[in-house]
Amino acid sequence: MRLKNGETLLNWPLALHVLTAGYYYNSGGLHQAIDLRTNQDGSIVKPVYAAEDGTVDQVQAWDGRTKTGMQSYGNMVRIRHADYGGKSLQTRYAHLSSYCVKQGEQVREGQLIGYTGQTGNVYGAHLHFEVIWGGVRRNPLVWLDDDFTTATGKEYTYGAGEHAVARPAEEEKPMEQNPMQRLCIVGEDADIRAKAEALGLSVQTVTATLIGPTSEGDAMTLWAMALVCGKEYFSRYPEEG
Numbered sequence: 001m002r003l004k005n006g007e008t009l010l011n012w013p014l015a016l017h018v019l020t021a022g023y024y025y026n027s028g029g030l031h032q033a034i035d036l037r038t039n040q041d042g043s044i045v046k047p048v049y050a051a052e053d054g055t056v057d058q059v060q061a062w063d064g065r066t067k068t069g070m071q072s073y074g075n076m077v078r079i080r081h082a083d084y085g086g087k088s089l090q091t092r093y094a095h096l097s098s099y100c101v102k103q104g105e106q107v108r109e110g111q112l113i114g115y116t117g118q119t120g121n122v123y124g125a126h127l128h129f130e131v132i133w134g135g136v137r138r139n140p141l142v143w144l145d146d147d148f149t150t151a152t153g154k155e156y157t158y159g160a161g162e163h164a165v166a167r168p169a170e171e172e173k174p175m176e177q178n179p180m181q182r183l184c185i186v187g188e189d190a191d192i193r194a195k196a197e198a199l200g201l202s203v204q205t206v207t208a209t210l211i212g213p214t215s216e217g218d219a220m221t222l223w224a225m226a227l228v229c230g231k232e233y234f235s236r237y238p239e240e241g
C-alpha cells in the first residue's frame with residue numbers, strides 16, 4: 001500500500017507475525033530476508049497473502065529433492081509491485097507447500113497466493129520472505145509495520161537509520177465488494193473437480209487446485225463440498241475485469 005507520505009507499507013504475508021530469523025541470522029550471517037513462524041495449532045500449513053498489489057513475475061515448483069541454487073527456495077512465488085522511488089519492487093515467498101497463482105497473474109494486496117510448508121533447503125517449516133528493491137534484497141522489516149514479536153522474545157533492534165513503517169490511522173479502507181471469487185484447494189479432489197467442471201468453471205492444478213472465476217453461488221456450492229470432505233478452502237479476490 002502506498003501511503004500519502006510517499007512510503008510503502010507492505011501487508012504481512014501471514015496472519016501470525018513471529019520472527020524466527022531477521023535480516024541477519026542470530027549467528028551474525030547475512031540472511032537478506034526474514035523468516036516467519038508457521039507452526040501454530042498443530043499445523044505448519046498456513047495461508048500466504050500477497051504483500052501488495054502486483055503481478056506474479058516468477059513461480060517455481062520444487063523438484064522434491066534439490067536443496068541448492070534456486071531450488072533451495074522450494075515452491076516459491078515472486079511478485080512485482082509498482083515501482084518505488086524509480087526502482088523495481090518485488091516480494092518473494094519461499095518454502096511453500098503449494099501455491100495457487102500463475103506467472104503473469106495480477107494479484108491484490110492480501111490475496112491468497114499459496115500455503116506455507118517446508119520445501120527446498122529448510123531445517124523446519126517457516127515462511128522465507130524477501131523484499132527486493134532495485135534488484136537488491138533489502139530488510140523486509142523496514143517495509144512492514146512494527147506489529148510483530150520475535151521467537152526469542154527479545155525486542156527486535158533495527159539497524160542504523162532503519163525503522164518500521166508507521167501505519168496511518170485512517171487506513172483500513174473497506175474491501176471492494178465483488179461477488180466473483182476464486183477458490184484454491186490444497187491438493188486434488190476428484191469430486192470437487194467434477195462438480196466445478198459440471199458448473200462450467202475453469203479448473204487448474206498448479207500445486208493446488210485453482211477454480212474460477214466463479215459466482216458467489218457456485219463458490220458456496222463448492223465450499224460446502226470442500227467442508228464435507230475436509231479440504232482447506234479459501235475464497236480469493238476477484239481477477240481484474
Ligand SMILES: [Zn+2]
Pocket residue numbers: 021031033034035127128129
Ligand atoms: Zn529465510
